[in-house]
Amino acid sequence: MIELTVNGRKHSVDVEPEMPLLWVLRDVLDVKGPKFGCGIAQCGACTVHLNGEPVRSCSVPVSAAAGQKVLTIEGLAQRGQLHPVQRAWIDHEVPQCGYCQSGQIMSAVALLGKNRNPSDQDIDAAMTNICRCGTYARIRTAIHAAAKTLKSTKA
Amino acid sequence: MSIPFRKSRRHFLRVSAAVGGGLAIQLTVRAPALAQTAASRKASGPELTAWIIVNPDNSVLIRVARSEMGQGSSTGLPMLVAEELECDWSKVRTEFVSTSEQVRRNRPWGSMATGGSRSIRDSQEYLRQAGAAAREMLIAAAAQRWKVPGSECDAENGVITHMPSQRKVRFGQVAQAASKLEPPRDVKLKDPKEWNLIGKYAHRLDIPDKVRGKPLFGIDVQLPGMAYAAIAQCPVFRGKLATVAGERIKGMRGLIRVVQLEDAVAVVADNWWRANRMLKLLPIEWDTGANGGASTESIREFVRFGLEDSGVPVARNDGNVETAFAQAAKLVEAEYFAPFLNHAAMEPMNCTALVKGDRVEVWAPTQNAEATHAAAAATAGVPIENVEVHLTHLGGGFGRRGFQDYTRQAVAIAKAVEGRPVKLLWSREEDMQHDYYRPMTLMRFKAALDSSGKLTAWRVRDASHSIMAGVRPQEIKEGVDRHALGGIVDMPYEVPNLKIEFAMRNSHVPVGFMRTVFHSQNPFMRESFVDEMAFAAGRDPYEFRRAMLQKRPRDLGVLDAAAKSSGWGSPLPAGVHRGIAVQDSHGSYAAAVFEVSVSSDGELDIRRVVVAVDPGYVVNPDSAEAQVQSCVAYGLTSVLWGEITLKEGRVEQSNFHDYRIMRLAEMPKRIEAVLVPSGGFWGGMGETPLAPLAPALCNAIFAATGKRIRSLPLKNQGLRLA
Numbered sequence: 070m071i072e073l074t075v076n077g078r079k080h081s082v083d084v085e086p087e088m089p090l091l092w093v094l095r096d097v098l099d100v101k102g103p104k105f106g107c108g109i110a111q112c113g114a115c116t117v118h119l120n121g122e123p124v125r126s127c128s129v130p131v132s133a134a135a136g137q138k139v140l141t142i143e144g145l146a147q148r149g150q151l152h153p154v155q156r157a158w159i160d161h162e163v164p165q166c167g168y169c170q171s172g173q174i175m176s177a178v179a180l181l182g183k184n185r186n187p188s189d190q191d192i193d194a195a196m197t198n199i200c201r202c203g204t205y206a207r208i209r210t211a212i213h214a215a216a217k218t219l220k221s222t223k224a
Numbered sequence: 225m226s227i228p229f230r231k232s233r234r235h236f237l238r239v240s241a242a243v244g245g246g247l248a249i250q251l252t253v254r255a256p257a258l259a260q261t262a263a264s265r266k267a268s269g270p271e272l273t274a275w276i277i278v279n280p281d282n283s284v285l286i287r288v289a290r291s292e293m294g295q296g297s298s299t300g301l302p303m304l305v306a307e308e309l310e311c312d313w314s315k316v317r318t319e320f321v322s323t324s325e326q327v328r329r330n331r332p333w334g335s336m337a338t339g340g341s342r343s344i345r346d347s348q349e350y351l352r353q354a355g356a357a358a359r360e361m362l363i364a365a366a367a368q369r370w371k372v373p374g375s376e377c378d379a380e381n382g383v384i385t386h387m388p389s390q391r392k393v394r395f396g397q398v399a400q401a402a403s404k405l406e407p408p409r410d411v412k413l414k415d416p417k418e419w420n421l422i423g424k425y426a427h428r429l430d431i432p433d434k435v436r437g438k439p440l441f442g443i444d445v446q447l448p449g450m451a452y453a454a455i456a457q458c459p460v461f462r463g464k465l466a467t468v469a470g471e472r473i474k475g476m477r478g479l480i481r482v483v484q485l486e487d488a489v490a491v492v493a494d495n496w497w498r499a500n501r502m503l504k505l506l507p508i509e510w511d512t513g514a515n516g517g518a519s520t521e522s523i524r525e526f527v528r529f530g531l532e533d534s535g536v537p538v539a540r541n542d543g544n545v546e547t548a549f550a551q552a553a554k555l556v557e558a559e560y561f562a563p564f565l566n567h568a569a570m571e572p573m574n575c576t577a578l579v580k581g582d583r584v585e586v587w588a589p590t591q592n593a594e595a596t597h598a599a600a601a602a603t604a605g606v607p608i609e610n611v612e613v614h615l616t617h618l619g620g621g622f623g624r625r626g627f628q629d630y631t632r633q634a635v636a637i638a639k640a641v642e643g644r645p646v647k648l649l650w651s652r653e654e655d656m657q658h659d660y661y662r663p664m665t666l667m668r669f670k671a672a673l674d675s676s677g678k679l680t681a682w683r684v685r686d687a688s689h690s691i692m693a694g695v696r697p698q699e700i701k702e703g704v705d706r707h708a709l710g711g712i713v714d715m716p717y718e719v720p721n722l723k724i725e726f727a728m729r730n731s732h733v734p735v736g737f738m739r740t741v742f743h744s745q746n747p748f749m750r751e752s753f754v755d756e757m758a759f760a761a762g763r764d765p766y767e768f769r770r771a772m773l774q775k776r777p778r779d780l781g782v783l784d785a786a787a788k789s790s791g792w793g794s795p796l797p798a799g800v801h802r803g804i805a806v807q808d809s810h811g812s813y814a815a816a817v818f819e820v821s822v823s824s825d826g827e828l829d830i831r832r833v834v835v836a837v838d839p840g841y842v843v844n845p846d847s848a849e850a851q852v853q854s855c856v857a858y859g860l861t862s863v864l865w866g867e868i869t870l871k872e873g874r875v876e877q878s879n880f881h882d883y884r885i886m887r888l889a890e891m892p893k894r895i896e897a898v899l900v901p902s903g904g905f906w907g908g909m910g911e912t913p914l915a916p917l918a919p920a921l922c923n924a925i926f927a928a929t930g931k932r933i934r935s936l937p938l939k940n941q942g943l944r945l946a
Binding site: 103105112114143151166169189193197198199203 | 431649854
């Protein structure tokens with residue numbers, strides 16, 4: 070049995086230790102926000118946070134998450150209040166098909182967790198997730214907007 | 225978490241139970257749908273036309289028959305209904321149409337096909353009529369209640385007012401009475417000047433759920449007792465399965481069954497990762513048939529033979545090109561090439577199916593739920609009345625999901641484990657290597673200019689795969705596939721002598737509709753060659769085009785708009801150069817201007833992209849702008865890197881590491897969408913902006929370097945992104 074905490078809830082799962090975290094989340098724990106896109110850590114659709122760090126869960130064995138904290142898109146809202154990044158994603162109408170967006174949002178939240186005022190270059194470097202609909206311009210705008218919101222709420 | 229079936233679905237189950245079926249009644253289903261299903265509706269009101277349900281709380285449910293794959297039609301289509309209905313837009317919810325209801329009620333929702341940028345342009349009239357009919361029914365019911373003439377009443381924002389007395393009633397209060405009335409046959413639609421919703425910014429209805437990570441997509445379907453299938457298909461197209469040594473994985477954890485299909489092997493297990501892992505361990509032998517030796521080079525030579533062949537069908541022959549060539553002051557000749565491309569939707573192909581007795585239930589991200597319905601019925605061998613397809617959101621479509629191969633597989637696998645729902649999911653590798661690819665196309669051009677630099681004759685020889693040969697062969701007339709000649713046979717330019725020949729050259733590689741379809745490669749060739757002609761004539765490429773478009777006001781309109789917005793002709797910084805192109809497609813008109821600089825070692829800096837589009841009417845301007853941005857990312861990915869190659873009959877690319885997709889840092893920073901809707905027609909918006917991009921970029925590269933790009937992608941031409 071492998072124990073892990075997902076969005077604040079403890080789970081024990083009886084799976085192979087090499088099973089990727091993505092598939093434990095999706096097929097064992099029914100947490101469907103993280104998406105399967107490539108299976109080789111290229112596209113980032115599966116991005117979740119492991120102890121606050123963004124990881125590509127398709128390429129992280131569940132054993133590496135044992136005893137640790139996993140945060141997915143489903144755990145971002147606090148007491149029904151959307152995270153400022155989610156809010157900005159709505160305000161700027163970012164998603165098109167939406168499939169990559171939970172990964173995009175988790176990458177953006179991680180970026181803003183480390184860097185409260187990211188430059189365009191910082192965004193370029195951190196946001197390597199693939200979006201086939203080409204929502205990139207709006208992702209950039211929404212990250213800048215969320216940074217402003219976070220600054221004003223922390224001040 | 226459980227979302228009950230929507231009303232129509234419950235109704236279907238009641239009907240089917242009466243005929244002895246009752247499939248899935250015992251299941252608690254959490255099926256993706258738009259979030260606003262019966263569960264979130266407080267109470268269910270009556271139907272007013274097949275499209276509209278008005279609830280007692282004044283909320284309105286509008287049904288959507290076309291698939292949502294990111295293009296925004298699940299917001300734009302309801303806007304068209306609501307415009308005429310005069311309901312409160314903030315209280316509009318949506319649901320996808322049920323295919324079994326579509327069958328049972330004799331197709332009240334028309335086509336469910338979602339492709340060719342047709343959702344809005346093909347259904348706008350009947351959707352607005354449905355909204356207007358429902359409004360008239362509500363007004364008539366209110367007038368009856370007040371015993372006043374309907375002509376004295378007006379509807380606005382979900383409220384009907386008797387104008388003389390200023391009495392008011394909400395839609396929800398008269399909906400029941402209205403539903404008993406006969407829908408009016410002739411309704412007058414609003415003049416576009418009176419529109420309150422169409423053409424105004426509207427928040428997309430699907431976005432809040434998407435940023436919450438809600439399980440909306442086909443891949444998210446979760447059913448009790450569901451099994452998971454991974455599949456390996458014969459790597460050589462048209463090949464077959466020879467043998468599979470299933471005993472190799474016997475007794476392994478989670479294994480439910482190995483299913484053999486004619487050209488594929490599926491492993492069914494208790495989760496997808498286990499299924500896929502066991503699949504990789506299976507020794508499989510394929511009968512690759514006659515195509516096991518084909519390569520990109522051999523296929524290219526095979527297609528290219530169409531350029532040399534004699535006796536090729538003629539699609540158009542105006543005047544006499546040969547006479548004009550003989551009298552030309554100058555001749556221009558060139559040959560162009562475009563490779564196969566993969567759609568690469570982010571959500572790999574998947575489908576969930578349950579076969580029980582003579583009944584089939586399918587959950588599918590499909591661009592044509594009716595075709596999926598028919599494919600499921602045919603595969604299971606049951607009457608179409610016994611099938612239900614639940615349309616999910618699509619994680620990208622781009623034309624790929626109009627094909628039913630993955631649905632047929634899912635139903636066949638589900639049949640093998642009858643009574644148990646199975647979710648079939650392709651790996652990215654399967655998705656990359658089993659597409660219906662954008663066709664490989666070659667063209668050879670010859671043109672004559674007179675001494676004043678005017679184009680007098682143009683001969684086009686197109687050698688291409690044909691999509692129609694596979695999907696609608698009856699459309700090929702006397703060897704000519706006009707669909708494959710899009711943008712060529714119907715070119716907008718005035719050319720006194722024009723001859724167009726078509727050589728259909730179909731290799732073993734399956735081809736299909738990929739965003740903008742032939743208008744993604746044909747304009748690259750046509751508009752690059754127009755640039756070649758302008759250069760040979762010593763004319764400005766914008767003016768050269770203008771002169772030939774004098775009888776085409778809409779093409780001219782977007783060309784002028786792109787030129788004006790980009791400041792065509794105005795000075796640029798040293799080393800920066802412009803390129804221009806124009807192309808109508810999918811009922812709309814688009815032109816683009818690129819500004820680029822290219823370093824001496826081939827580093828390409830795309831500094832500015834201006835795209836002007838005239839779709840007639842714009843429904844949701846924000847979604848229209850998003851489609852321009854989307855076309856830039858999709859189109860530039862293809863131009864810069866897109867290439868599917870083959871070796872030993874099989875596709876060489878396997879995943880995103882060798883099929884490169886544009887990322888955020890690579891997206892041009894300055895993209896300007898110039899929307900110039902001229903009214904009077906309804907055109908598409910999801911594909912047209914892509915058409916002029918490749919040639920406008922390549923023409924700018926020529927202006928910067930003097931190097932003419934006649935073969936894509938750019939990575940093979942010594943160019944890379946800065």
